[in-house]
Amino acid sequence: xxxxxxxxxxxxxxxxxxxxxxxxxxxxxxxxxxxxxxxxxxxxxxxxxxxxxxxxxxxxxxxxxxxxxxxxxxxxxxxxxxxxxxxxxxxxxxxxxxxxxxxxxxxxxxxxxxxxxxxxxxxxxxxxxxxxxxxxxxxxxxxxxxxxxxxxxxxxxxxxxxxxxxxxxxxxxxxxxxxxxxxxxxxxxxxxxxxxxxxxxxxxxxxxxxxxxxxxxxxxxxxxxxxxxxxxxxxxxxxxxxxxxxxxxxxxxxxxxxxxxxxxxxxxxxxxxxxxxxxxxxxxxxxxxxxxxxxxxxxxxxxxxxxxxxxxxxxxxxxxxxxxxxxxxx
Numbered sequence: 001x002x003x004x005x006x007x008x009x010x011x012x013x014x015x016x017x018x019x020x021x022x023x024x025x026x027x028x029x030x031x032x033x034x035x036x037x038x039x040x041x042x043x044x045x046x047x048x049x050x051x052x053x054x055x056x057x058x059x060x061x062x063x064x065x066x067x068x069x070x071x072x073x074x075x076x077x078x079x080x081x082x083x084x085x086x087x088x089x090x091x092x093x094x095x096x097x098x099x100x101x102x103x104x105x106x107x108x109x110x111x112x113x114x115x116x117x118x119x120x121x122x123x124x125x126x127x128x129x130x131x132x133x134x135x136x137x138x139x140x141x142x143x144x145x146x147x148x149x150x151x152x153x154x155x156x157x158x159x160x161x162x163x164x165x166x167x168x169x170x171x172x173x174x175x176x177x178x179x180x181x182x183x184x185x186x187x188x189x190x191x192x193x194x195x196x197x198x199x200x201x202x203x204x205x206x207x208x209x210x211x212x213x214x215x216x217x218x219x220x221x222x223x224x225x226x227x228x229x230x231x232x233x234x235x236x237x238x239x240x241x242x243x244x245x246x247x248x249x250x251x252x253x254x255x256x257x258x259x260x261x262x263x264x265x266x267x268x269x270x271x272x273x274x275x276x277x278x279x280x281x282x283x284x285x286x287x288x289x290x291x292x293x294x295x296x297x298x299x300x301x302x303x304x305x306x307x308x309x310x311x312x313x314x315x316x317x318x319x320x321x322x323x324x325x326x327x328x329x330x
Contacts, residue, residue, distance in 0.1 A: 003068075003069055003072075004028060004030060004034065004038050005038050005041065005042060005069040006068070006069035006070070006072040006073045007027075007028050007073075008024060008028070008035065008038055008039065008042065009042070009047075009059075009062075009069060009070065009073035010072075010073040011024055011027060011028075012049065012057060012058070012059040013059065013073060013074070015058070017058065018050075018052060018055040018056040018057060018058045019056050019057055019058070020055070020056035020057075021035050021036060021056055021057065023056070024056075024057070039051065039057060045063065045065070045067075046062070046063030046065070047059065047061075047062050047063065048060040048061040048062070062239075064132075064215070064237060064239055064240055064241075065240075065241065066086065066112050066114060066135065066240045066241050066244060067086050068084040068085070068086040068112070070241045071084050071086075071110075071112065071241045071244050071245060072084055074241055074242055074244075074245035075245050075248065075249075076245065076249050077245075077248050077249050077252045078252065079108050079252070080108050080110065080139065080248050080251065080252045080255075081108065081110040081139075081244075081245075081248045082108060083106075083108065083109045083110070084109075084110050084111075084112060085100075085109060085110070085111045085112070086111075086112050086113075086114075087111070087112070087113040087114070088113075088114050088115065089113065089114065089115040089116075089117065089131075090111075090113045090115075090116060090117070090136075091116070091117050091118040092116060092117075092118045092138075092209075093111040093112065093113050093116060093136050093137055093138035093209060094138045094193065094195060094207050094209035095118070096111050096138065097109065097111050097138040097139070097140045097207045097209075098195065098197070098207055100140070101140050101197065101204075101205040101207065102197075105140060106140075106142075107140050107141050107142040107205070108139075108140065108141075109139070109140045110137055110138070110139050110140075110248070111137060111138045111139075112135070112136070112137045112244065113136045113137070114131055114132050115130070115131040115132070115136075116136040116211075130216055133214065133215040133216045133217070133229075134211060134212060134213055134214055134215070134216050134229075134240075135210070135211065135212040135214055135240050135243065135244060136209075136210075136211050137209070137210055137244060138207050138208065138209040138210070139207070139208045139209075139210075139248075139251075140205060140206075140207060141153070141205065141206050141207075141208065141255075142203075142204070142205050142206075143203060143206065143259060144202075144203070145203060145259070145262050146201070146203075146262070147196070147198055147201060147202075147203055149262055149263070149301075150194065150196050150203060150206055151179075151194070151302060151317070151318045152258065152263065152264055152301070152302040152318075153194050153206060153208055153255070153258070154179055154180045154192050154193075154194040154208070154318060155178075155179050155180055155264065155271065155298070155302045155318065156251065156254045156255055156258055156264075156267065157180060157192045157194070157208050157210055157251060158176050158179060158180030158181065158182060158190075158192055159176065159250075159254055159267060159270065159271050159274065160247050160248075160250040160251035160254055161182045161190050161192075161210065161212065161247055162174050162175060162176050162182050162274050163247075163250040163254075163270075163274075164243060164246040164247035164249075164250050165182060165189075165230070165243075166274075167246055167250075168238070168242065168243060168246055169230065169234060169238070171234060172184055172230065172233055172234060173185065174189070174274075175274045175275065175276040176271065176274045176275050176276060177276055177277060177323075177329070178275060178277050178295070178298065178304045178318070178323055179302065179304070179318035180192040180318075182212075183276055183329070184228060184230075184233050185228065185233065186329055187225075187226055187227055187228035187329065188213075188226055188227050188228070188329065189212060189213045189227075189228055189229060189230060189233075190210060190211060190212040190213065191210070191211055192208065192209065192210045192211075193209045193210075194206060194207065194208050194209070195207045195209070210247075212230075212243070213227060213228065213229035213230065214229060214230050214231065214237075214238055214240045214243060215229060215230070215231040215237045215238065215240070216229040216231070216232070217229070217231065217232065225329075226329045230243075254267055261300075263300045263301055263302075264298065264300050264301065264302050265300040268297075268298060268299070268300050271298055272297040272298060275295075275297055275298065277295040277304070277323065277325070278295055278296065278297045279294065279295065279296075280294070280295055280325060281293070281294055281295075281325070282294070282295045282304075282306060282323050282324065282325055283323070283324045283325075284306055284314075284316055284322075284323055285322040285323070285324065286316075291306075291308055291309075291314075292308075292309060293306040293307050293308040293309060293314070294306065294307045295323070296313065299315060301315075302318050303315035303316055303317055303318065304316040304318070304323060306323075
């Protein structure tokens with residue numbers, strides 16, 4: 001259940017004018033004194049909440065925080081992210097979700113961290129999450145689908161990130177680099193790592209871990225040419241909690257469409273519209289088998305269709321394969 005602070009934040013956001021302490025008290029089933037104390041705590045945390053006698057409370061502005069109360073107050077999902085576990089610092093949100101999944105935690109739990117010290121990306125790469133500027137989050141899911149279809153969930157998160165950014169930042173020309181990276185101006189702003197636990201041929205749980213460069217201003221030298229952030233591209237910081245909530249809403253919608261068919265047939269057209277690789281020359285880096293071709297888009301299984309130079313078309317599986325642009329990152 002949401003805590004009182006998140007419920008107060010939700011009520012303040014939904015109110016277009018002042019909302020009285022009495023109304024909040026009745027709505028939340030707590031005393032007016034309890035409401036006042038929670039308002040004070042929120043003000044101490046950086047929320048600018050105006051209190052006017054005989055009128056009530058009104059939110060003026062909020063800090064850039066991804067603490068659970070703030071994110072929950074913005075969520076419009078039906079079941080994803082209703083239970084949020086926030087950490088100021090953690091080794092890895094994926095590792096945390098795996099630990100609680102092994103203990104029987106239900107699906108839909110979202111772990112979020114302000115700083116991640118041991119994050120990983122696809123193909124064993126490290127992923128840096130600088131304190132209080134990026135988003136590191138991992139989602140617990142328990143789908144009843146065949147093991148070989150799990151890789152498609154990674155593409156769904158990539159699509160949801162691109163959709164969320166397009167909704168919130170119309171000026172940001174964001175697209176997808178197959179299979180899941182969100183890219184702006186040829187540089188990466190997010191990546192996703194999906195891990196799973198199986199029992200024989202059934203899926204016990206999957207963990208969808210995502211890192212997003214929101215307000216990051218500097219990058220390590222080794223990735224400076226291929227990474228950027230939303231703030232760098234737009235010229236100003238953005239609200240991370242709002243972005244998380246919008247992405248989760250898109251992911252929930254897309255994921256439920258995926259579960260209906262257990263493939264990407266209902267999402268394929270939308271994904272291909274946002275696929276930056278489409279129509280470009282790419283280099284497929286498969287162990288022991290590298291080749292160049294033109295990316296044609298994905299099929300309903302999430303494979304990237306690549307037309308090789310001799311004319312044949314190969315379906316590239318989104319597993320341990322890397323695809324690079326011949327003339328740049330995309």
